[in-house]
Structure formats: structure tokens, C-alpha cells
Amino acid sequence: xxxxxxxxxxxxxxxxxxxxxxxxxxxxxxxxxxxxxxxxxxxxxxxxxxxxxxxxxxxxxxxxxxxxxxxxxxxxxxxxxxxxxxxxxxxxxxxxxxxxxxxxxxxxxxxxxxxxxxxxxxxxxxxxxxxxxxxxxxxxxxxxxxxxxxxxxxxxxxxxxxxxxxxxxxxxxxxxxxxxxxxxxxxxxxxxxxxxxxxxxxxxxxxxxxxxxxxxxxxxxxxxxxxxxxxxxxxxxxxxxxxxxxxxxxxxxxxxxxxxxxxxxxxxxxxxxxxxxxxxxxxxxxxxxxxxxxxxxxxxxxxxxxxxxxxxxxxxxxxxxxxxxxxxxxxxxxxxxxxxxxxxxxxxxxxxxxxxxxxxxxxxxxxxxxxxxxxxxxxxxxxxxxxxxxxxxxxxxxxxxxxxxxxxxxxxxxxxxxxxxxxxxxxxxxxxxxxxxxxxxxxxxxxxxxxxxxxxxxxxxxxxxxxxxxxxxxxxxxxxxxxxxxxxxxxxxxxxxxxxxxxxxxxxxxxxxxxxxxxxxxxxxxxxxxxxxxxxxxxxxxxxxxxxxxxxxxxxxx
Amino acid sequence: xxxxxxxxxxxxxxxxxxxxxxxxxxxxxxxxxxxxxxxxxxxxxxxxxxxxxxxxxxxxxxxxxxxxxxxxxxxxxxxxxxxxxxxxxxxxxxxxxxxxxxxxxxxxxxxxxxxxxxxxxxxxxxxxxxxxxxxxxxxxxxxxxxxxxxxxxxxxxxxxxxxxxxxxxxxxxxxxxxxxxxxxxxxxxxxxxxxxxxxxxxxxxxxxxxxxxxxxxxxxxxxxxxxxxxxxxxxxxxxxxxxxxxxxxxxxxxxxxxxxxxxxxxxxxxxxxxxxxxxxxxxxxxxxxxxxxxxxxxxxxxxxxxxxxxxxxxxxxxxxxxxxxxxxxxxxxxxxxxxxxxxxxxxxxxxxxxxxxxxxxxxxxxxxxxxxxxxxxxxxxxxxxxxxxxxxxxxxxxxxxxxxxxxxxxxxxxxxxxxxxxxxxxxxx
Ligand code: SF4
Ligand SMILES: [Zn+2]
Ligand SMILES: [Zn+2]
Numbered sequence: 001x002x003x004x005x006x007x008x009x010x011x012x013x014x015x016x017x018x019x020x021x022x023x024x025x026x027x028x029x030x031x032x033x034x035x036x037x038x039x040x041x042x043x044x045x046x047x048x049x050x051x052x053x054x055x056x057x058x059x060x061x062x063x064x065x066x067x068x069x070x071x072x073x074x075x076x077x078x079x080x081x082x083x084x085x086x087x088x089x090x091x092x093x094x095x096x097x098x099x100x101x102x103x104x105x106x107x108x109x110x111x112x113x114x115x116x117x118x119x120x121x122x123x124x125x126x127x128x129x130x131x132x133x134x135x136x137x138x139x140x141x142x143x144x145x146x147x148x149x150x151x152x153x154x155x156x157x158x159x160x161x162x163x164x165x166x167x168x169x170x171x172x173x174x175x176x177x178x179x180x181x182x183x184x185x186x187x188x189x190x191x192x193x194x195x196x197x198x199x200x201x202x203x204x205x206x207x208x209x210x211x212x213x214x215x216x217x218x219x220x221x222x223x224x225x226x227x228x229x230x231x232x233x234x235x236x237x238x239x240x241x242x243x244x245x246x247x248x249x250x251x252x253x254x255x256x257x258x259x260x261x262x263x264x265x266x267x268x269x270x271x272x273x274x275x276x277x278x279x280x281x282x283x284x285x286x287x288x289x290x291x292x293x294x295x296x297x298x299x300x301x302x303x304x305x306x307x308x309x310x311x312x313x314x315x316x317x318x319x320x321x322x323x324x325x326x327x328x329x330x331x332x333x334x335x336x337x338x339x340x341x342x343x344x345x346x347x348x349x350x351x352x353x354x355x356x357x358x359x360x361x362x363x364x365x366x367x368x369x370x371x372x373x374x375x376x377x378x379x380x381x382x383x384x385x386x387x388x389x390x391x392x393x394x395x396x397x398x399x400x401x402x403x404x405x406x407x408x409x410x411x412x413x414x415x416x417x418x419x420x421x422x423x424x425x426x427x428x429x430x431x432x433x434x435x436x437x438x439x440x441x442x443x444x445x446x447x448x449x450x451x452x453x454x455x456x457x458x459x460x461x462x463x464x465x466x467x468x469x470x471x472x473x474x475x476x477x478x479x480x481x482x483x484x485x486x487x488x489x490x491x492x493x494x495x496x497x498x499x500x501x502x503x504x505x506x507x508x509x510x511x512x513x514x515x516x517x518x519x520x521x522x523x524x525x526x527x528x529x530x531x532x533x534x535x536x537x538x539x540x541x542x543x544x545x546x547x548x549x550x551x552x553x554x555x556x557x558x
Numbered sequence: 559x560x561x562x563x564x565x566x567x568x569x570x571x572x573x574x575x576x577x578x579x580x581x582x583x584x585x586x587x588x589x590x591x592x593x594x595x596x597x598x599x600x601x602x603x604x605x606x607x608x609x610x611x612x613x614x615x616x617x618x619x620x621x622x623x624x625x626x627x628x629x630x631x632x633x634x635x636x637x638x639x640x641x642x643x644x645x646x647x648x649x650x651x652x653x654x655x656x657x658x659x660x661x662x663x664x665x666x667x668x669x670x671x672x673x674x675x676x677x678x679x680x681x682x683x684x685x686x687x688x689x690x691x692x693x694x695x696x697x698x699x700x701x702x703x704x705x706x707x708x709x710x711x712x713x714x715x716x717x718x719x720x721x722x723x724x725x726x727x728x729x730x731x732x733x734x735x736x737x738x739x740x741x742x743x744x745x746x747x748x749x750x751x752x753x754x755x756x757x758x759x760x761x762x763x764x765x766x767x768x769x770x771x772x773x774x775x776x777x778x779x780x781x782x783x784x785x786x787x788x789x790x791x792x793x794x795x796x797x798x799x800x801x802x803x804x805x806x807x808x809x810x811x812x813x814x815x816x817x818x819x820x821x822x823x824x825x826x827x828x829x830x831x832x833x834x835x836x837x838x839x840x841x842x843x844x845x846x847x848x849x850x851x852x853x854x855x856x857x858x859x860x861x862x863x864x865x866x867x868x869x870x871x872x873x874x875x876x877x878x879x880x881x882x883x884x885x886x887x888x889x890x891x892x893x894x895x896x897x898x899x900x901x902x903x904x905x906x907x908x909x910x911x912x913x914x915x916x917x918x919x920x921x922x923x924x925x926x927x928x929x930x931x932x933x934x935x936x937x938x939x940x941x942x943x944x945x946x947x948x949x950x951x952x953x954x955x956x957x958x959x960x961x962x963x964x965x966x967x968x969x970x971x972x973x974x975x976x977x978x979x980x981x982x983x984x985x986x987x
Contacts, residue, residue, distance in 0.1 A: 066948065070948075072854050072855065072858055072860075074693055074697075078858075079872070082868070082870060082871075085867065091865070092671055092868075092869050093857050093858055094858040100856050100858030122949075124701075125950070125951070127953075128851070131855075135664065135855060151707070194708065329693075329694065331696045331697045332696075332699075333698070333699040333836070334708075334836055336704065337703045338703075522706065522707055522733055524702035524706060524730070525703075525950060525952065528576075529577075529588050529952055
């Protein structure tokens, strides 16, 4: 039982209300323990002059599955540059916007992150997603299964199936795909695109099934609440990227009717259509709404200038943007009566009016939202920018003068007019710790992660104090995963296989008959292969720990 | 491991393989069964010639697991030692064939990293035009269930879509009572017998590329002076269909394959401006799809890449197996053929390490070759493979236990041996 002590660091642990106090942190057997001050530890690290936080948790990052792999194949130019391996533990793996899974694990860990969640796992592609995550070393991981566009679900809604049956179906889907939550992407819209519908507003009917996105969102949110799923419905709302889409976003929040919902990459959904370019910031409207809706949490999806690639299940919107691709190429697919995928390489430019405004909107959302527990720091990797830009983003949020320097480089009309100029707020280390670890852990229902209390998992990042917050957050002094030193000053020390977080739901198994009949009639895979068992998950996920979380339904009540 | 699947369904009257997934082409049919009979393994529920042939390559009783070094029968451990020694001596190995499952490929990528090996698949030549098009312009694809439920028009370009993928057209035939009628058109290929729905053949003048180029121009609405009437009619039908799926087979494309794959993509993109359409690629046989997917996700780059301590290098032209062997650019060939008796390892004067199906033993008895017999996922091992569409991954389950090692197991054992050797040399003063 070897013990570790981190001595003399300033601790930021918002889950336990600790705001920069100097204290020691003890570890034993992968857990945080209270070590008596006189107890000698097997390893002691002097971390005075350092900031100690729980390991970072990214609750929305496209790290594994079909569309990510297509993006890799499609963009060899992203992978040509070879970075020297700085440790024999590293295997060859490259890329910036869509790194190989190995590179993804290495880079996240070197930045002090210890968990990452793939938000858009297709049920039809679930094994593949778990395989890629299993090959993403060091990080624990999990995924949200995409629901709300499968023909079976829409058919059930259309024929007015009892809600209880739909809830059972949702429970089954989470269980079968070994998911940690549910994401709905352009509710009903991916399916509608298959029927050649090119736009779908929140109260507009799907041409074939005659159901609305509002109905889809509300049904899924209610099902998750009743199933007791900790993570609120993860919502990629209608009309992503469209000028004026704030209307859809506000309507989507209304569709929740007070039920928990997490609106993801909200920056891409906060546009007005005012001004000379008919494209404007709707941040104030959004913030007003979110402040008044305690059932709603958000992550931002900040854009970062430079080359990236957008990979999404939202085929309707991705196809509409195919011509904007840079370099100009497009991958799209209609998938298994389940969902779809669309990949468009993209370059965000400071001198583009639209991109500059998107950048400002993202930062405004972070800075105007009063409750950091409901805002998670993301770039929607890689859609807004690669996750490796988090340290840069943190500096933008913590350093007004740095932000002003960047602002001055933007398209002049944007630089001269945005609200962002007037916002003096600089986030504190405590607030950053909330947005990057404590809040995502809480929103995912990970009781023993994202915090440093006794009994929590010893996932810890130690950053050396530096007024340049970008440098500070880019290269932590030490990173521990389950009590094991995995990185020191950016150099890998160990490469363990991460664990898989997934839910075990309760549902009436009678629903399997419906699903089996549907599969037989419409699908291309035997029903017997629709489910991933625990043993199979283990082999897909490369033998990592199975971090199952049993959830108990609150049937019938809110 | 033997017959673990038997108990799951009491109705299956003692036959094994209720949950059988077929490993013999990239359609991975999972709706048929296999019965273990005295004469061998018998397919039930389909007459697919490829599956029948594949099953026949496994004897009624497992042949004794064998490993040979330079034609001499040796213990499995001795074969691993010899293989590790030869690998360790190699400065530029080629890992070819790569007919293996996900676990095997994962482990081969790790092993390749130890020695800076180049990875290419036996069918690498058929992948490259597809990859090239993906990298230059993209792709718009459909999958089996979408075709089954939506496609009122299926256009097969230069393939009968049956010879090499016997169950394809059956598996994506419209569901009973579907609200649409299916029409299937074969361009530059003859229709297979017994196909349901309206079936047409278009025999264009000139070669396939000209036909596809003309079809594309007609779909774009360009007026051509000498347009082929049949193609004109087809273009019109494609524009009028609600969901048109264009099927092509990379393995059958002529030399200028990239031109055709690009033209198909352009057609599909163009159709999608007004209606809906997708392409379907009948490819990925012998585990090609799997090898490429795993290599790409682990390293970030597709096949025909070199992975090693110096990083990655991807070269779709230079890193073609045939070329590397011909030019003597590599000094060892590690060949993997675990999904059936094919692909056979190329003859070469270079040292060879072959992880293969028992049928390859005879070919691998020459001096300079280490042969290790390995298990086949879906026959005598579990595993996972990627389907032709690259989206669906299916589990394969063993029908019986022949006591053979898996590719993953062998590659892992080699990796361990190499690591031990490296430590030993590093420790030397
Ligand atoms: S079509 Fe392919 S997968 Fe299906 S049974 Fe025949 S060989 Fe097997
Ligand atoms: Zn999304
Ligand atoms: Zn996203």
C-alpha cells in the first residue's frame, strides 16, 4: 500500500468549497486519503508554489467513433508533422484536430485531464466508439448514445406509443450501447434529411413522421428523468450555425418544460440576425434565459482561430455547410435508420466577420453567465477547435489584457462593436476549477471524480503558478491518474488503460420484443448483436476498468 | 470455448452457431447458422458460395496446430523465438496481408511500433483509389439498412454486386410491404439471376470511365451531342428517384480507379442538391476495412504508413507491398492471413514470418520462413470485424476450440520477446 503526499500546494477543490487554501493531499491505493501529518509517505512531492486541482474532465469532445476516424483518413495533412516522442512509452500517433487515439490520450493527460466523454455515439457504431476510447490511453471515458433520430423512436412517437414503452426503449438503448447518457442531435432533423427535408424548426413537423423537435426533446428529457439518468439530456439543438437560431434555442429550452437539459456547444446556437450582415450576437438573450432556467446547463463550444475539422451527426446542417469547407471536401453518410454523420474541414479566420463574432460570442457566454456550475469549458473538440487549445482559452478567460490583444486582431467591425469589449470580468482559478472539473463531474453524476475530498479517486493535476495562465495550464508539474504518476512536466511517466463509465438502467425487458421485431423487419444486423454485453465491452475497451453506475428509476414522478 | 453459443437457444436443436457471424466477406452476415457435422462445418440458411467455400477450408477435425521454422516442425515457443530473432534483426520490416480482426490489428500496430514497420494490406491497391478520393474530395455513403428501407433505385457500376458479395442484394432488398418499388440497374455489368423488382442492364459504348463521366454530365443537366440514350434515361431516373444508391466495387475497378471513384462521388454530391442519394462501396474484404480503421485510429494515418520510434510516415504509392518487395526496400515480410486460406503470402527471397490459416503451411515450408498457424475469428476464435460500410462492427464467435493462438496472442508474444531483447541490450555496459 504505497502512500503519496503532495505537500504545501494551494488547493482548488470547489466541490468541497476549498478555494486556494494551502494544504497537503494524501493518496493511497488510487484514492485520496487523510494522511496524518506525522505519517511518513512512501513518496512525497513538494508542491509549494503550485496549484492543486482534481484531474480535468471534458464532458464533450469527439474522441472516438466513425466520424472521427473518417476525419482522420480524410485529413492526412493534419498528421504529417511528426512531434518527437519524448518518452519511450509513447507509440507513433499524430494529428492536431483529429489526433490518433493514442495521441489524444497522451495530450489530454499531459494537460492535466483525466477523463473525456464522446458525446455522439451512434448505437450502430457503438462498438467502434468504445474501441477507439479503449485505445485512448490514461483517460477514463464514456459516451452518450444519440437518440431522437432513429426511425423506431420516431415511429413510436408518431403512433402515439405509451410513454412508458418509450422510456423502456430509451433505457434499453443506454444499456445496449453501454452509454453514460443520451445526446439528441438536431432532434428529428437527421432523419428528416433522409426524407429530403432541408430545415426543421422546433415546432415544424418532420415531413414523414409528422412529429416535432419539441416533442422529441421533451419525450427524451422526461424519459431520462424517470430512468434516473444523472446526466441531463445532452441537446444539440435545431438549426446549428444558422443566423437567428437563438429562436430555436430558446424554444428548445421551453420544450424541456423545467426538466433537466444540457445544451451543448451553445455558442453555435446563439446567433441573432441583426446588423448589416444579418448575423449578430444573441448572447444577452441566451444568458437571460439560462439564468432564469435552473434546470439548464450548457457547455460553450468556443471557437479557436486556425485550421480544424467539424464532425457531427447533424447531416442536415453539415451538408448545408459543405461548400464552406476548407480545404473543400465533404464526408457525409446516412446510417442504419439510426442517424448519420457529416464531416467538413474548416478554418476559422480572425478576419472573417462571422468567425470573429462566433469567437466573441463564446467568450461572452463564459463571462456573462453568473453560475459557473452550469457552464462547462469546451471547444466541442474538434468542431470549434482542438482540445489542445484549452490552456489558451483559459488564459482568454482569466486575463482581460490578453483578451483585448486578441480582440484587436479581429475583423474591425466586430472588434469595434462587440459587448465583449466592455466585459471586465476575469475568471478566478476557483471558477476555472469548477468549469473544467467540478461542474462536469457533477453534471455527469460522477460522485468520486472532479473533487479532492477523502475517498475520491486520486485523479490530480498539479500546476506550477505562472502569471501566464496558458503556460501554466499547458504543462502541469505532475499529473496523477488513480494515484499513479502519469505525467511530469509534460513527459509521460506511465500509460495505463483508462476505464469506461457507463450506466446500468432499469427497464421492462418486454420492450425487447418490439425492438427485435423492428430489427428483423428493417435493420441489417441481427437483434442478438444489437446489445453489447459487459464482457464484450471489456474487450472493445481494451481491458480497462468497467466503471458501471447503476441508476434507479423514479417511474411516474418528477 | 467449444459451443458456448449452443446453450443460448434451446430451439436450435443442438446445432452450433446460432449467433454466427460470417467472416468470409465484409458483409459479415449474422443471420445464418453453421452446423457442426461429421463431414465438417455446414452453412444453414444461405447458399452463399463464398461462405460454403470458406467453411470447407476448415477440416472436420482441427489439423494439429503447427509451427515451422525453415520447414522444420517446431514447438510454438521455438517458432516465436525464431520469429522474434528475425524481426529484431530487421531494419525495415513490412507487415503485409493484415487479414485479421480488431484485436489482432491493435496488437500488430504495437508490434510495428517496436520495429518501425510499414503497414499495408493484401488489398491495399483497392483501398488507395477510395482513400485518394476521400482525401481529395470526400465521400457520401449509405449503409445496408438505409438501402433496404429507402432506396427506390440502386445503380451498380461495373459490378454484378453478387459474385464477390453473394448476399448483398438479398440483404438490402426492400422490406416486405415497403412503400416503394425497387429498381436495380447494372451499368457495364450483367445482372445476377433471380433478382426481385425491376432489373435493367445498361451496356455503354466505350469504357466504364467514359460511361460514368457521361452519366455525371447528364445528371448535372449538361447537354451532350452524342449522349448514350440508355445513360440519358438512367440519369433522368436517378434525378427522379427519392433515394438513389450508387454501388461500386473497388476490387473490380480498372487501372484508373480513382477517376471512377471521384466521378461516382461527384454524381452523388450532385444528386443530393435536389434529392437524396448515397454511394455504397462493396469493398473491405479480407479484413481490409478493419486493418485500415484500427491503423487510422491508433496512429492518425491510414494504411501504407510506417509507424515507429521516428514517428509516422504515410505514402500511398511508395508503401505498396508489391513495390516494396520488388524494389528490395524492405528486409523482412511479416504476413498475416487469419480469415481464410487467402491471401497467400507473396514469394520473396526475404525472410518471412507468416501467421496464417493451416492451408498456407505447405507454401510456407521453405527456408527463410517462420510459419505459425493461427485461429480464424468466427471459426475457432472470437473477434470483431468491420463491415464494408465501415460503420458497423460485429462480434464473431468461435464455433469450436482448435487450440490455436490468435493473431493478437502471437503479436503480443512477439512484442514481449522484442521488449525483453531490447532491455537486455540496453543493460549491457
Ligand atoms: S455474403 Fe459474405 S458474409 Fe454473407 S455469408 Fe456470404 S461470404 Fe459470408
Ligand atoms: Zn453536437
Ligand atoms: Zn460536439
